Amino acid sequence: MDVLTEALRWLNDPLNWTGSQGVLALTRTHLEISAVAVAAALVVALPAGLWLGHRGRGATVGVVVANTTRALPTLALLTLLAAAGWFGATATALACAVFAVPPILANAVTGVEGVEPDVRDAARGLGMSGGRVLWTVEVPLALPLIAAGIRTGAVQVLATVPLVALVGGTSLGTIVVSGFATQRYGKALAGGILVAGLCLLVEGLLALAERAVTPTGLRLRDRAAASDARTDTRSRRRAPVAAAVRPGSNGAAPSP
Amino acid sequence: MPSGPVLAAAANPWFSWEYLERNGADVLRFTQQHASLTVQAVLIAFVVALPLAALAHLRPRLAGPVLAGTGVLYTIPSLALFALLAPLTSTSRETVLIGLVVYALLVLVRNVLVGLQGVDPAVRDAARGMGYGRLRMLLSVELPQAVPAVVTGLRLATVSTVALVTVGVVVGYGGLGQLMFRGFRSSYHAEIMTATMLCLALALLADLVLALLGRVLTPWLRGSGAPRAVPSAREEAAWTS
Numbered sequence: 084m085d086v087l088t089e090a091l092r093w094l095n096d097p098l099n100w101t102g103s104q105g106v107l108a109l110t111r112t113h114l115e116i117s118a119v120a121v122a123a124a125l126v127v128a129l130p131a132g133l134w135l136g137h138r139g140r141g142a143t144v145g146v147v148v149a150n151t152t153r154a155l156p157t158l159a160l161l162t163l164l165a166a167a168g169w170f171g172a173t174a175t176a177l178a179c180a181v182f183a184v185p186p187i188l189a190n191a192v193t194g195v196e197g198v199e200p201d202v203r204d205a206a207r208g209l210g211m212s213g214g215r216v217l218w219t220v221e222v223p224l225a226l227p228l229i230a231a232g233i234r235t236g237a238v239q240v241l242a243t244v245p246l247v248a249l250v251g252g253t254s255l256g257t258i259v260v261s262g263f264a265t266q267r268y269g270k271a272l273a274g275g276i277l278v279a280g281l282c283l284l285v286e287g288l289l290a291l292a293e294r295a296v297t298p299t300g301l302r303l304r305d306r307a308a309a310s311d312a313r314t315d316t317r318s319r320r321r322a323p324v325a326a327a328v329r330p331g332s333n334g335a336a337p338s339p
Numbered sequence: 340m341p342s343g344p345v346l347a348a349a350a351n352p353w354f355s356w357e358y359l360e361r362n363g364a365d366v367l368r369f370t371q372q373h374a375s376l377t378v379q380a381v382l383i384a385f386v387v388a389l390p391l392a393a394l395a396h397l398r399p400r401l402a403g404p405v406l407a408g409t410g411v412l413y414t415i416p417s418l419a420l421f422a423l424l425a426p427l428t429s430t431s432r433e434t435v436l437i438g439l440v441v442y443a444l445l446v447l448v449r450n451v452l453v454g455l456q457g458v459d460p461a462v463r464d465a466a467r468g469m470g471y472g473r474l475r476m477l478l479s480v481e482l483p484q485a486v487p488a489v490v491t492g493l494r495l496a497t498v499s500t501v502a503l504v505t506v507g508v509v510v511g512y513g514g515l516g517q518l519m520f521r522g523f524r525s526s527y528h529a530e531i532m533t534a535t536m537l538c539l540a541l542a543l544l545a546d547l548v549l550a551l552l553g554r555v556l557t558p559w560l561r562g563s564g565a566p567r568a569v570p571s572a573r574e575e576a577a578w579t580s
Contacts, residue, residue, distance in 0.1 A: 086426035154501060155539065156502040156505040158508065158520070162522065166528055246416075268425050278418065278422075
């Protein structure tokens, strides 16, 4: 295919990789903006999510927040900010952070809220204060879901940052957008491959990190549930749903 | 003569009826493009998703790969996906449409599958006891039971499709995104704000219509306190549906 060879030729040209607008520099900017955005989202969403989950009144908040941001186009937010005079890396990062808040918040809320009431009662019965229950019981048990939310948020941000190129910012999306703008579709394709590759790579790394922070006990429990499901078809109901929920936690919303 | 700031504010307001009056035809055209892209994408995705999810449900072995595959595909940003599709379809309306269908498909397959798997085993046993075969059970027992999850999936898919259409601006078929981009280029505040508001309104309207449709399709859930509606609401909250 013509465009494909053009893309491969573009990727093979060392001149496209070095320099201030080269792939390496753009990747670095991309990752820097993403890191700032995720950090900002964490600062806002994590404490709020844990608190709402602990209080047990988070579900409605989660739904409302999640639905509103899902309906708000990324492009709208970026153009609005840019038109209001908010240019630069910080503004971009803040705009992208908006899209990482809902998954982090919602997963923290449901994770903490979903801890079995018996476990919580037992901790209370031992005389633990609310704060200690949260830190020593609820958070460790909710860790897999919280980590999944952070992972979703991070990938969401990584996927949002390319759009910044449409309003004049720099990121790997710059390659795609300038490729389309100059009708060099090979270049656009090369940019697409790079962006998708970066997202898949980071997603894989974060999935490993998520696995690493999941307490061994929880992992063993999940494995037991899975093997139960395999042997007993009647009790299949619970386990596959759980299985669908856990890996599925990387996003009900498609990447912008 | 009004003072400086007032004049500046009046020159480029965020909200302006005048803009709508002058550009009504444009706004209408792009709104129509936006709506038609959304409706087509969700409909096509739904037609493809239903049998796919049913297949994954009947052959549980396939469920794992299907869900894992959707997870991986989600990771690819829409901008990158449009760039990857462009060589195949050239820069046309189809590029955007295919991309939108892919994302909507993922949401729908996952939700329908979760809905089918979530059917109460007692209900399934009862159907089996009445001599229902596998296919008949799927069509007349499990699918109706999964309607709330399917509707949740449709709502999610539709709302995020409305937002995603705007990214189509890179290939020139972004619906209201086209207006946002044009407004940004000429730094015309009212144009950006109008397009944004219309986008949100479109998403809200579609969501309401689908919610009503869900209510109409599930008469048995009404009036009884609807305990089954709770899990689907939680699913939505968990960002995991």
